Amino acid sequence: MRMIRRKILGALAALPMLGLLPHGVQAQDKIVLGEINSYTRLPAFTEPYKKGWTLAVEEINAAGGINGAMLEVISRDDTGDPATAIRIAEELTTKEGAVMLFGTFLSNIGLAVADFAKQKEVLFLASEPLSDAIVWSKGNKYTYRLRPSTHMQAAMLAEQAAKLGKKRWATVAPNYAYGKDAVAAFKAELTKLQPDVEWVEEQWPPVFKIDAGSTVRALEAAKPDAIYNVTFGGDLAKFVREGSLRFLFEDRAVVSLLTGEPEYLDPLGGEAPEGWIVTGYPAVQIETEEHMAFMEAYEARWGEVPKTGSIVGYNSVLAIKAALEKAGSTDTEALLAAMEGLEVPTSPTGPFMFRAADHQSTMGAYVGLTAREDGRGHMVDWSYADGADYLPSEEDAAKMRPAE
Structure with a gap:
């Protein structure tokens, strides 16, 4: 009886140690990921995005998961509110057992x-928010960003804009982090390429509340040669x-x-404009092997052509x-080490790295x-711009981040 009693007490004493396992270690055969996005606020982009990540999860699990562990995504709607996003992030990491977070769309929510992630020491992959602050002025150890940034896309456009030789420019952008970063980056990059450029007007309508009449009148009154x-x-x-x-566009x-x-x-x-220089996604025209395989799988699963959000989610x-796979663990420190210089060798848009x-x-x-053709807009004369070609050197970028 004494021997049995000692064994029972020993087992009971060991139970609290389960709570001391490193954060993210899974005892079960699944890996939980927490996902946050503005589904009800921005369904046009976030619904295709959700279909993209859902397809990727299904494909990975059908192929055996991650070393036999199935991926499980617990997804929540932040309703476009940063405070709601923070509450959800807390629930996903503390109650649902998410080993990391990904997603968000609006820059203010991504920053929040x-x-x-910094305060709670959890990995966050910012899938969609474009503000440069996420990786530069407010960058932190725990946050990585997937989508080509505001700076990157503005630099791509500035390269094409410089070829126009237009001198007087006006800008119009939503008055929040993303819009401000987008204008600042375009101005800086175009000025480098065309030093004699003049900035004659700026319009800053509140996001999703533009007074189009007054905005257009102000732009036209400035008589610019071109508009960003x-x-x-x-x-x-x-x-x-x-x-x-x-x-205005005549x-x-x-x-x-x-x-x-x-x-x-x-x-x-x-009403789609014609002849505008844009960044975008000409899905049905891309003929690389990787993209065609993705599009075929996406259309088979969802019955529609993928959109930009689909690519970002996937x-x-x-x-x-x-x-x-690189980390060989769900421990946060192991994942952080894996993210540094992480290479993704195959994707619908080609290889990329962090x-x-x-x-x-x-x-x-x-x-x-x-x-415009057959009553709808599309892209023509397009090319793929490699993001690596539109970033400052890693040395210069590191100087723009806060010390940690």
């Missing part, structure tokens, strides 16, 4: 979750409609961030898979012109 536009979603539609009615060059993305171009229908999970110096991926973007 990045700060949470950063509006998107419903604001873009209003701006295009009002600008067309008032002939004989005037327009360079427009994100406008070539199907999420924003398709809703314009017959590549997010491919990056997470690569990190988990820079150790600033945690930015080198995933690129497509740059081309808008055109």
Whole structure:
């Protein structure tokens, strides 16, 4: 009886040690990932994004998971509110057992979750937010970013804008982190390429609340040779409609961030502008083997052509898979070590990696012109711009980050 009693007491004494296992170590046969995004606030982009990451998870699990462990994504809607996003992040990491977080769209929410990741020491892959601050001025050890940044895409567009030889430029952008970064980056890059450029007008409408009439009137009054536009979603539609009615774009060059993305171009229908220089995603025209395989699988699963969000969601999970396999563990420190210089050798957009110096991926973007055919807009004369070609050196980027 004494022997039995000692064994029982020994087993009971060991139970509390289960709570002392390193954060993220899984006793079960699954790996839980926490995902956060503005699904009800921005469904045009986030729903294709969700379909993209769902497809990737299904493919990985069908192939045996990560060393036999199945991926499980617990997804939550932040409703476009940073405070809600922080509450959800807390629940996912403390109650649901998520070993890392990924997602977010709006830059203010991405920055909020990045700060949470720093405070709670959990890995966060910012899939979609574009603000440069996420990897530079407010970058931290625990946050990496997948999508080509504001700076990267602005630099791609500035390269094309410089070829126009236009001197007087006006800008219009939403008045929050993303819009401010987008204008600052474009101005800096175009000025480098064309030192005599003049900036004659800036318009800063509140995001999703543009007064298109007053914005267009102010831009036209400045009589610019060209316009740099950063509006998107419903604001873009209003701006295009009002600008067309008032002939703002007549004989005037327009360079427009994100406008070539199907999420924003398709809703314009017959009002889609023609000849704008844009970043975007010409899905049905891309004929690389990797992209065609992805598109075939995506169409078979969802019955529709992928959008930009689809690619971002899919590549997010491919990056997470690569990190988990390289780390050989779900421990946060092991994952952080794996993320430094992590290479994702195969994706629909080609290989990319995460820079150790600033945690930015080198995933690129497509740059081309808008055109209209059969009552809808699409991209023409496009090419893929490798993100690595539009980033500052790792040495310079590291200087822009806070000391840790």
